[in-house]
Amino acid sequence: MISEELYDSGSTATSTNSLFSLNRRASYSSVIDHYFEEAEDEPTALTLNYSSRNRRSSVAGPAAVTAGQAVQSPDLLPAPPANDKLVVVLVGLPASGKSTVSNHLIQYLGHNPATQHMRCKIFNAGQVRRKLSCRGRPMMLANNSSEDLFNPKNSQKKEQYARLTLEQMFSDLDKDLCDIAIFDATNSTERRRAFLFQEMRLYNADLSREFHITPLVFQVSCTERNFVRFNIHNKTFNQDYFDKPYEFAVRDFARRLAHYYSQFTPFSTPEFNSQMAENKLINDDNGLFWFSIVDAGKSDQSDFSACHFPPRASKLLFTLIKTIKSFVETYGEVYGRPYIQHAGDFAKGIITRPTELAARASTAKADVPYFSILNQIVNDDYFAQLSEASPL
Template identity: 60%
Template sequence: MTAEALLDSGSNSSSTNSLFSLNKRDSYSSIVDHYLGEVDDESSALTLQYASRGRRFSSVSQAPPQLPAADDKLVVILVGLPASGKSTISNHLIQHFNQDNRTVHLRCKTFNAGQTRRKLSCRSGVMKLANKSADDLFNPKNSQKKDQYAKLTLDQMFSELDDDTCDVAIFDATNSTEQRRAFIFERLRLYNADMNRNYQITPVVLQVSCTDRAFVRYNIHNKTFNQDYFDKPYEFAVRDFAKRLAYYHSQYIPFTSGEFNTQVTEGKVIGEDNGLFWFSVINAGHSSSSESLEKHFPPKATHYLGELIGSITSFVDSYYDLYARQYVQDVQTFAKNKFISRGALDVPTNSSGEIPYATILHEIVSDDYFSKLN
């Protein structure tokens, strides 16, 4: 069964039920074990070269097109740790495209690896608990199993791009290692090299970082409300996600100028006529970086591509003022409160039934916790 068929099938789909009907399904990991043997290995070569397929180029003096060029697609590759704000920023980027006259006509869609995992794993609506490290999908030694969800999500993304159901695809996953990113770039090269494909893809790396401890605590708190934890006690949810974040932190390698240049020189970018672009948003746009913007425009770049990159540039440059100011205020308000109503089970509450989340959160996600991460 194709990835598209799996992801499009509902929770009652007989196809999905057949594929994932296990005698013992105690964790995400066991589901991936069942599926792992059905995913083919991908080529790892990074030096493919191929000819242009005669794309139509516009001069920079022409007016912006009302519709995207017939063979241009954009893929935004998010990079960042859990609780850094990737999904929020991707939603804001789509809002920005919908409001910018240069990009208002574009069809944008987010492809979220976490949502793929939940859709295929939490068919009962409840996250299965891992009773041992072998069943913990987020344990670094199980990274190969976790990667399968990312591959399924990529397959779905490529399928929808080729079917022309979206113009800008946002691949929302941690993509936290060079190996994972090399795999993504290679898949893009293979796509662009396939003469049977209808479009050419230009990649944009959008790295999202969060080092402010107040921001991280607030984001972890909000994670306890998602589908993974909605039925779990607050303290359990915080501890589990903090452990998950520590696992990712142990493997995380930020995207750097060195990796950017390697992709440009070794891989001939992502095809002769495609560029590579890199942006960063740090602490919700509250911080800046000397490596916040890197661009490699192809020699024959279309005016359309220039308009797209210009729109993303203005989004990143003005992110704090446009979107993050309210977020910072919410963090400050959050830090002043001591209780919140959540309705979780087995959590001590005050007389009003509210959870002393601040005490629990700071006890688990303590300064010592952050020190060990760093």
């Protein structure tokens, strides 16, 4: 575990600006530098690394672009302008499908002629936590609430890992290592998201920065009980639990999910409008976009989106957002249908597609009565408790 002294800002953490205490980004600790060096040497399936590309000059768009306007885009756009970066801020509870949707988005952009040349990278707070807290060893068990990282009373400890992830994202953007950065964390409160938006606005206002960030909120939700059970089952085989008994893993993750429910506030239209008002307090060159995927595209998500293009939006940005909008609209048919089928089969007691880690652990857990254990723990009473725990 990293010493908390490295992150002590000397403040009470009661304001948005004290959430991660990033006032001195240039002064990375040796621990952070060491993490970055290790991370660069360890590409994962969550990262698509494209070779360097020749930069071209920016393609200026209309003075102001709105979501309702059409734009004629070529089949292949020039390489992204030197100052144009998109940051996708994921929002969603654990086991809602955020990481899966992120990988699908990268695949979709990679197969689209207009965006296939863009470099995408996911910055996953959970991976940072596991790398720095476990250091190659199995996750330690929490003996009490003070040791439980996911207990709300320990939220400041958990935010340290989100801070490191954000630092890495800014560092990679400064080094021009990606064009689309996906910040993969729950980002479950308005306060956390307000801090992220503020940091990106300050990034854009810093004249020493070479690049300009446009944020996009991508909210992923899972409401159907069969989907939640299916996702929890798969989570019991991830890096946190691959060496743990199945029943322990289910109970522990169910408890973790309940903690998040007690704090989670979905991104909403009022929050979108509020952030646009905040943007204008700094300058008029910031945009904000918001898309949602609900129940793997099974539920209608048309009411959970909004777009505000910057006044000087480029054709590149407009086409990129248009492509992401198409991804959302077709998600249920292209990517959601197989998932829904597997989740439905699982609910009937049929395991048709174990995860990679589940396959590795199949020998150790082959005789485990998955369904009786899962349904005993994640039952109707549990879902009632989640509803009661939700602040909404």
